[in-house]
Amino acid sequence: MHDLTPTPALGAATQTIGTVTVAENTGVALASVAARTGGENTCTKVLKAVLGAVPDVGRTVLHDPEAGFWMGPDQWMIGAPMDTHEDIADQLKAKLGDAASVTEQSGAWVAFDVTGERMPDMCEILCNIPIRKMVAGDVRRTMIHQLGCFVIRRAAYDHIRILGPRASAKSLHHALITAATSVA
Amino acid sequence: MKQKNRIDGGQIDRDTKLRFTFDGHVYHGHAGDTLASALLANGVRLMGRSFKYHRPRGPLTAGSEEPNALVQLRSRARQEPNTRATTAELFDGLTATSQNRLGSLSFDLLAINDRVSNFLTAGFYYKTFMWPKAFWEKVYEPIIRRAAGLGSLSLQDDPDVYDKGFLHCDLLIIGAGPAGLMAALTAARSGADVILADEDFRMGGRLNSETFAIGDEAGADWAAQTVAELAAMPNVRLMARTTVIGAFDHGTYGAVERVSDHIATPLDGKPRQILWRIYAQKTVLAAGAIERPIAFNNNDRPGIMTASALRSYANRFGVAVGRRTAIFTNNDDGHRTAADLHAKGLKVTVIDPRPDAPRSMGYEVLAGAQVTDTMGRLGLTFVQVRFSDGTDRTIECNALGVSGGWNPNVHMTCHQQGRPAWNDALAAFVPDALPVGMTVAGAAKGDLSTAGALLGGATAARTALGLKGRIPKMPQAEDAPVSVTPFWYVEGASRAWLDQQNDVTVKDVKLSHQEGFKSVEHLKRYTTLGMATDQGKTANMGGLAIMAELAGKTIPEVGTTMFRPPYTPVAIGALGGRHRGQDFHPKRLTPTHAWAEEQGAVFVEVGNWMRAQWFPRAGETTWRESVDREVLATRGSVGVCDVTTLGKVDVQGADAAAFLNMIYCNGFAKLPVGKVRYGLMLREDGIAMDDGTAARMADDHFVVTTTTANALPVYRHMEFVRQCLVPDMDVQLISTTEAWAQYAVAGPNARRVLEKIVDQDISNDAFPFMACGDITVCGGLRARLFRISFSGELAYEIAVPTAYGDALIRRIMDAGAEFDITPYGTEALGVMRMEKGHAAGNELNGTTTAANLGMGRMVSTMKDSIGAVLSRREGMNQSDDLRAVGVKPIDLADKVPAGAHLMAADGPVAAAHDQGYVTSACYSPNLGHHIALAFLKDGSNRIGEIMRLVSPLTGVDVDVEICSAHFIDPEGERLRA
């Protein structure tokens, strides 16, 4: 067991502005899975076993403990609680073998949960996604404050999770708080 | 002060009294007023001075097409010039000042320009200020700038914030008059997602300014009720105070919402305005029509305005512009103004050039008559009328309403190259070719009656959405036919204003024609007709009509100029949005950022990354002292540097090695697992694109690094090769730049430090130069180790998942304490790579080949790779091609700066004799003098040659010696230690 302590991407305190709450979520371990040539069937089987279903284009499978979403053709991001799945990449690689390329992504992203009545208004001045038409499980890659982010519409109607580049966690958080203030 | 021109009626809130100032005078108005209506209510007609001649001007209109009543709104940092008083919503505490005057508004010293106007005609500047040339900058331009300005900027930072946003809808409706409201109602009731946008703060369009009934109620009441019904529907977004500024490709529209302009200052954290990008499946344009004036001598005095504006001020705002009013109209609509004003008890006279003008029992109608001139220095006092029999009469009045007919507001239909078509019955242009997805309804289409607008709005919405079934019955409304006789200007008119904002007269148009500028595009540029901030909304038609007459053509033959976005001026702040100052672009922070701040690091922006540039210590007074210390400490013992910012791409798959063979000019197929290799990427034209390393972690897994700056373009290029050139290679690419924290640990003691951290054996035998592998650190944390060196020292790059980056740097510092481990920044990094002769961005500058870089032999001839074929072209393989060399000064005190050029020691110093140039330079603390990397013709054969290094621009002229670029450890013994 190593003795290094991880630091959160930002360590931001949860903030509520008006009806909107912005909370950093430090508990998500991530790995991407890309099917290899000839490995598509195995990949599908493993994803079904892990998630219950293979995420379709533009969709997330919100499953417990692992969840996953479509990133690109034959490519998915799989997430699970950090406490139990810090080695998610190794876990997936063990299952997938040569059927897929697995890449650890936990360190690449910062996750923010945005909830509240005016979340859709906030989204409208943050990024170009049709937030009011999105249903639970929809995911869009989009630009927020010039940063490439994934926006996942979670089960609750007023809840989105934003995955953004970790190195820009501070800038992204600032943009979220600014937008929340703007629509509050 | 009493609002002496306020009359009964209107949609103002008389219970809310608002105080405001104009040019320092205090006035009062009401909620629902515009600045213009409130000023007119107070008897103020004079609101500005004209652009060129400084003629006294008042409002011509009651809307956004206003050319004249431009004021400076607010004060200090919030001061905004050129704001139309006719659209500025009144609020308590508003301050406005007039602009473009020298002295007071009523006594403008520059009004002398009006007297010398014979010299200031069209083309005046072109003709006059051509000569002498030197006079332009020093004499003419400052004078003209002072005289012919509009408002002025505060020259302070804008204290307000602006947002940008994105909206999606099934149907966007532009304009909330009768057509727009009925379109919205029709669409909303069908369940479609509707956005209804209107530039006004009160929806209803002309219904608010007319006395028409719709069904059993007043038009304005019907509008208010319809708005209320729409507001209650969840699928409708009502956007008042929102100007749609442009129709862009594929149903994309720009719109500016003025969120806070109607209050003194925006609420804390709230935007002043929002620039919306609206994605509309379909659009109904219901932008109404704009009344056009008629040109006659001195038609620009304050108190003269369009007839519909007089009606708006009376009906909507409860303002009589004058107690005695004349109306000059060529169409029946002008008579409505007369009827409405008469009904309000005002004295009215109508002058109508049509012999068969409709008569009235209530007021005087002068049929077959024309207004030939006006009087009144700072505001209208008399108009002069000529009858068809040639007799004249002077009529005393302080308001004159002019109507030359209505122009459908086709502006937005033309943003996608569409041109309008001429309609004889209306004597106006109507929409023809439309942007994809747009339908036009109501007056904008040429349906000028209320009934036509209501039915047109419903029909347009149904067409746009493909609704089936019978069209519901429309409420009863006014349905008068249009009766207009084209009449553009009064015979003999000369100093008759067409474009009041740019001071273009009938005479100017005639002069333009006479001098050969006959096409509308030439007319526009020669006279500046329609080139002001109002884009000639009230001016262009008159100019076209006169040009057509002079050319003996019809108006449609003459054609129109292009309409372009934005529809009305947009504050630059709205276009910038939040991307200002510190927020201009996002910052990327490395995993050691917090730690580096604790060390007092000085940061530099590289791409968006904030990188530690150097780490000053107590007592160090210059950056050089810090950098020299960092370099010497690293080469003397050990240093550590955050290199997380290097681009990293995970390349996996059965064909990963074959893929790298394709993108790098050198070979990778035979690279063993556990080894790293330097790779050079070429563009297809044979020029070096980027360099980095590829580490083979497994047979089917490489970790590729790119330079910090090129991470994104290189990834894009790799995806292009993968998807477009080798679509069936089994290879997957994932950018992992931010997934790993990566640090270079360099110096003779590097291994001793890392041995305390890495769990595995990293002795020279177990982990030799250019080794790589998955390791664990600190008792089991997954990590990667690469034995590569940019500094030329014994060095490693160690990577851990980013979340552990902060913990690892602190652990490395602890482990290195006994060796005095020294953090170093990008400056020391740069010095060490120059001492070692490594190429970087300055050398891979988009013009250099592998051969130039001294890596010509790396381009494999045994395999295909991007750029290989063209790198072998004859022109890129000449004997005297540039080669990378080192440069050192003869006099060791001299600098050898980057950008300076190399010349033969005894030859002439001239561009024609250029031998090469310095790309990178620094002071080498190890050598004790400045060094440089350079490209020199046939450089590899000129080692030892004495040359001159010159930069005439900066006064550099020093003697230098050409040497190997490897200033330190040319044999590479340190690397392998």
Next chain:
Amino acid sequence: MIIDHPLLGPRDSAEFTYMGDARLIDRPDPDGADAAAAFFDYAYLRDNPAGWHRELWFHEAGDRSWLVVTRNTLTHEISKVELAREVARAKGRSK
């Protein structure tokens, strides 16, 4: 402009990076007899049609697909959007 992504549906062109003529997919055979001339054409010579044009767009802020977009350069009308990888395969680049 709106690009109708074959997988993701309509997306604003701002999400894409433009590269140019889709003929860049037709990389010449480096072992061909006239390889040097063919690569010269490939690297430097482009048509600049006033009208229909097949061009490459990269969905950088999206799924990272390269697309071949058939666009009228005069009107910006887009008549067809294909995955470049499929186009490349159809052109026989699979070997």
